[in-house]
Amino acid sequence: MHRLLIAVALLLLAPLATAQVYKWTDAKGTVHYSEAPPTQGTKFSKISTTGTVEPLAKSAAPANRENSSDGSHESRPAPTPVADTPANRKSLCDSLQSNLATLHGSAPVVMEKDGKPNALDATQRQQQVDTAQAQYEQYCQAK
Numbered sequence: 001m002h003r004l005l006i007a008v009a010l011l012l013l014a015p016l017a018t019a020q021v022y023k024w025t026d027a028k029g030t031v032h033y034s035e036a037p038p039t040q041g042t043k044f045s046k047i048s049t050t051g052t053v054e055p056l057a058k059s060a061a062p063a064n065r066e067n068s069s070d071g072s073h074e075s076r077p078a079p080t081p082v083a084d085t086p087a088n089r090k091s092l093c094d095s096l097q098s099n100l101a102t103l104h105g106s107a108p109v110v111m112e113k114d115g116k117p118n119a120l121d122a123t124q125r126q127q128q129v130d131t132a133q134a135q136y137e138q139y140c141q142a143k
Helices: 002-017 062-066 086-104 122-139
Strands: 018-025 031-034 045-050 110-113 116-119
Touching: 086 122
Parallel strands: none
Antiparallel strands: 018 031, 018 045, 110 116
């Protein structure tokens, strides 16, 4: 009897191990991610995830986190260093170029803040441009 209960519990928990995420772009050019599919007729792609999904890059420097609007100090573990290989450097540079192109575009840019989507205003957008440009100059331009 106990084995049957354990087997049923494991079967019920199995779908929680992987998550299905839907990605689509609306008419204004804003990219959306959701666990629920978009409305019928909207072109979307399915993204399967396993485990925890981490953002590719942090949007604020550690000093900025200490001065957050709610006064809290985020305590996140230090990111795991990535080997400086040509493939990793190319991936970083491609990502920075893509981010800069998006930030220089006219479509609204939405970033997650405190777990909620937040559209960047002109000042925040310029800060992101400056940060991405500085990273690009540091890591991607020939020395």
